[in-house]
Amino acid sequence: MTDDTIQKRFGERIRTLRQLRKLSQEELAFRAGIHRTYLGGIERGERNPALRNINALAEALSVSLSELFKLGDKTRF
Template structure:
């Protein structure tokens, strides 16, 4: 089985944190100032997300940016 891509692992981490907070994709996107479809693409590992958007998501999830890169599944 091929290794999981970093984009997929990051997307899974975002989804897990979003689910833990009870946010819908739409709510997370609104809090982060991003489009709902973009957040969905990130969670599915389809987007090569920009650093600015990583910071926006961390703020929307109320966590330090570095915590988005820990506990990858």
């Protein structure tokens, strides 16, 4: 799996979890302590977030890190 693919799939996962919780990008970004345009870049697969930001997103979404990384059956770690 290429870096580009994993970034896009991770971004899709963030977007899905955010939408399930009926949060706007702005609200999730605020809760995670990151800028909303940075969150948009993550969701589009354009950004490669640092572990601190990944952890902040998991906390803001009220999910564990392992739940956050459930990207589907194609993912290999």
